[in-house]
Amino acid sequence: MTADHLDVLIVGAGLSGIGAAHHVQDAFPGRSYAILEAREAIGGTWDLFRYPGIRSDSDMQTLGYRFRPWTDEKSIADGPAILEYVRSTAAAAGIDKRTRFGHRVIRADWSSADRRWTVTAEHGGETVTLTARFLYTCTGYYRYDEGYTPHFEGTDRFHGRIVHPQHWPEDLDYAGKKVVVIGSGATAVTLVPSMAADAGHVTMLQRSPTYIASLPAKDPIANSLRRVLGNRLAYPITRWKNVAFSTATYQLSQRLPGLVKSVLRRAQERQLPAGYDIDTHFTPRYNPWDQRMCLVPDGDLFRAIRRGTASIVTDRIETFTERGLALESGAELDADVIVTATGLNLLAFGGIELCLDGTPVSLRDTLAYKGMMLGGVPNFVFTIGYTNASWTLKADLVAEYFCRLLARMDERGESVCVPVNDDPTLTTRPLLDFDAGYVQRSLDAFPRAGARAPWQLGMSYVHDLVTLRHRSLDDGAMRFSS
Known part of the structure; x- marks a missing residue:
């Protein structure tokens, strides 16, 4: 050296x-x-x-x-x-x-x-x-050194705390508080169920939806192969299984997007409350894999919505207020903490x-x-x-x-x-x-x-x-x- x-x-x-x-x-x-x-x-x-x-x-x-x-x-x-x-x-x-x-x-x-x-x-x-x-x-x-945050009107008026996930403060206490997470990508869908475990309520505010699919956090096939074959032999087999699955999913999304949409929707219907507005909150304007699809392990985001500890609002921000956010629809969201999961x-x-x-x-x-x-x-x-x-x-x-x-x-x-x-x-x-x-x-x-x-x-x-x-x-x- x-x-x-x-x-x-x-x-x-x-x-x-x-x-x-x-x-x-x-x-x-x-x-x-x-x-x-x-x-x-x-x-x-x-x-x-x-x-x-x-x-x-x-x-x-x-x-x-x-x-x-x-x-x-x-x-x-x-x-x-x-x-x-x-x-x-x-x-x-x-x-x-x-x-x-x-x-x-x-x-x-x-x-x-x-x-x-x-x-x-x-x-x-x-x-x-x-x-x-x-x-x-x-x-x-x-x-x-710097995440992406678009310009929002009125941020200086907000009496709570504004945080970007790329620079998460160690002293942030959100237990029992109202949290709004702005965004709909991988960071947002990770934050919402995790914060919902301790916060009073977490709202994911998105301009438009993202395709979200649930997968098991533990792969039963991978773990079974490891027990039988050991790590060295099981790993390449599982690796190729997963490569084949992800490649097939991507190719199917490109060639038969309607089929993939319907499969995702049926899975969401099983995991969300009856009558949930999937068209508004989980149906993007683009086809699957035109943008990266978000994965939620064991459906944790859907579980948080079912429990009522998290919710999704699809709307645009008009301005920050002293107490939270005023939306273009006329609705208001109260918040103690606002997380700008707005990208990179x-x-x-x-x-x-x-x-x-x-x-x-x-x-x-x-x-x-x-x-x-x-x-x-x-x-x-x-x-x-x-x-x-x-x-x-x-x-x-x-x-x-x-x-x-x-x-x-x-x-x-x-x-x-x-x-x-x-x-x-x-x-x-x-x-x-x-x-x-x-x-x-x-x-x-x-x-x-x-x-x-x-x-x-x-x-x-x-x-x-x-x-x-x-x-x-x-x-x-x-x-x-x-």
């Missing part, structure tokens, strides 16, 4: 970064690498978010690493359990000792003459500089300024190669997971592909790899083809995707598995040199 030059420099010690380090270390035990982490702990998202009930919205058989079985009984796990899984993975492999905390990377400049990156980070009020042969960013794609701000590559020989790279003018490298940018890899499946499925494949690149370059004595687009007629599209508001707000700050392979961000695990794990590295776009 004292060396300033490294073979591989990984940015980010979250789920993706620890996985990337494990793959690199396992494939190339003699290589030098380090992780630069802006925060003071391993865990990324799972260390940052501390709001009540935080959990995965994917099963842990697919959100977990391919190389390390998830052994807890719960497949839909809570945040602390996931954080322990990531940290114990790092500790078991000694990755925690290769991590430099409190290092926020601000700039990375590729030198064509030296064939290496010069990376500048801030640490303890000082500037630290390292060089690396490869730069591998595992920073996710949203801002850690996206940030490409953790806000790092990329440069080529001192010239800044305009990300919006670059093309993403296989959803993991940038056209014209040498020896640079990034991780963006799936929006329709577990993030780690893609993160593992990216790490495997990166190791394949390194092995091939070692074998042939090559030092530089860079994707190049030679087709000036190639049409482009947004990198993230997803209709969620938090994505649409920030697309101009991200690279573009192409209309054909290999310039597309794949959203099919099976397709990516074949492409990234097995197909030739010499695809006409990737250029190698020594």
Whole structure:
């Protein structure tokens, strides 16, 4: 860790970064690498978010690493359990000792003459500089320092407390109080049933509904297989079962959205009070999986509504008042605490300024190669997971592909790899083809995707598995040199 030059420099010690380090270390035990982490702990998202009930919205058989079985009984796990899984993975492999905390990377400049990156980070009020042969960013794609809150009129008049889930205060006491959670995404549907256990009443205020499906928190098939076959054999079987289920659900949603709508509705009718207004509160204007579907373990949101400890209001906010919220319909919601679960701000590559020989790279003018490298940018890899499946499925494949690149370059004595687009007629599209508001707000700050392979961000695990794990590295776009 004292060396300033490294073979591989990984940015980010979250789920993706620890996985990337494990793959690199396992494939190339003699290589030098380090992780630069802006925060003071391993865990990324799972260390940052501390709001009540935080959990995965994917099963842990697919959100977990391919190389390390998830052994807890719960497949839909809570945040602390996931954080322990990531940290114990790092500790078991000694990755925690290769991590430099409190290092926020601000700039990375590729030198064509030296064939290496010069990376500048801030640490303890000082500037630290390292060089690396490869730069591998595992920073996710949203801002850690600031969540998204739209402008609301009258917030200064409200006498209660306003909280954003991304910055949950440890001293917030909501026991017995009236709480309004603004939002309808994964964070909101997690917060509402969790807070309803102690609050006087929790209201989820949404502008429009989200598709919500209930799954068992404990997967009976996974747990039965573990008892019979043990963790090592049961894990890949359960992982593929869940991949098949999520892929089939997504494809069915795209091809027969009416059928999926009716299945979801029938399930909701069984779990909600008789006569509940499903059309207003649980029927979105878009088709299933045009935006990410929310999962509620064991139907906890529906249970809270049945008990009367939680409710849903579908309306728009006109203004905050001294006592709560005035809505456009004329209704008013009283509140002691208002939680703005209104989304995320996206940030490409953790806000790092990329440069080529001192010239800044305009990300919006670059093309993403296989959803993991940038056209014209040498020896640079990034991780963006799936929006329709577990993030780690893609993160593992990216790490495997990166190791394949390194092995091939070692074998042939090559030092530089860079994707190049030679087709000036190639049409482009947004990198993230997803209709969620938090994505649409920030697309101009991200690279573009192409209309054909290999310039597309794949959203099919099976397709990516074949492409990234097995197909030739010499695809006409990737250029190698020594």
